[in-house]
């Protein structure tokens with residue numbers, strides 16, 4: 475790695491400090507801001523989608539991303555792709571399909587960006603973060619103190635959306651496993667959607683979203699925007715430095731992500747896949763889970779019928795049956 479001279483670092487930090495301030499005054503601004511509503515779509519001029527056209531998109535999206543669009547999702551598909559058809563001045567879904575089906579065409583990335591549901595929150599399913607902070611991390615600390623494990627911790631947020639999940643993880647880990655106590659923490663974050671990854675990399679969110687971050691962590695790891703950044707929060711450089719983002723399609727045959735990970739968060743993404751894809755994805759994840767690692771899933775997900783290798787610790791959190 476190339477060392478950044480301290481004068482350059484100081485200028486960079488000063489520029490950041492002019493637009494972002496730490497802790498104290500965040501809570502009053504938190505009261506006043508929310509997400510902007512999406513602008514409405516106009517659907518004139520585009521021919522209504524036929525059942526055949528919907529079936530073509532179902533097949534294509536399933537082949538590319540493993541996402542299984544049930545017939546009830548037809549309206550959702552239309553809502554999400556109509557704007558794109560208009561941008562491209564296309565008047566039928568068939569015309570768009572012809573473009574998007576071309577192998578390796580960049581429109582595939584664009585289409586998947588539009589199709590994916592990216593809903594997320596900081597500290598979503600907060601009981602899981604409580605388990606991490608109150609039980610799992612103390613075990614690691616005790617084990618490291620006894621010399622039974624290195625002070626190195628790797629976590630993976632496999633469908634990280636706009637970054638709230640990996641940053642919640644990073645804040646929790648860094649708060650308890652500090653560099654001062656010689657811990658090295660690394661959070662790998664991946665997603666299929668380039669659009670959400672771009673947001674996640676910026677690590678800037680509407681201030682309303684930060685309400686869900688426990689205050690002690692918000693003060694420690696989030697900066698509040700002023701002037702042109704008013705109404706936003708940004709993760710501090712310290713926390714940004716431990717989170718690394720890459721695009722990854724969980725439906726791919728091979729992953730470039732290298733394990734082992736002590737923690738894998740695979741939450742609220744398997745619900746979009748059919749059972750066969752789920753089984754394959756879980757198989758790939760387990761190859762990268764450390765022997766004593768933990769797999770966290772979403773509240774509507776479980777490993778029933780997908781693997782015999784894991785047992786649940788609390789609902790939706792698993793560890794190996796035979797480490």
Ligand SMILES: C[S@@+](CC[C@H](N)C(=O)[O-])C[C@H]1O[C@@H](n2cnc3c(N)ncnc32)[C@H](O)[C@@H]1O
Pocket residue numbers: 539540541590591592593594595598632633634635636639664665666667670722723724725740741742743746772
């Ligand atoms: C509902 S969000 C869940 C975000 C976060 N894990 C959480 O629980 O808050 C689902 C995410 O899965 C991603 N996704 C969908 N299909 C995927 C695939 N085949 N590979 C990787 N990510 C995918 C979407 O882009 C989206 O960001």
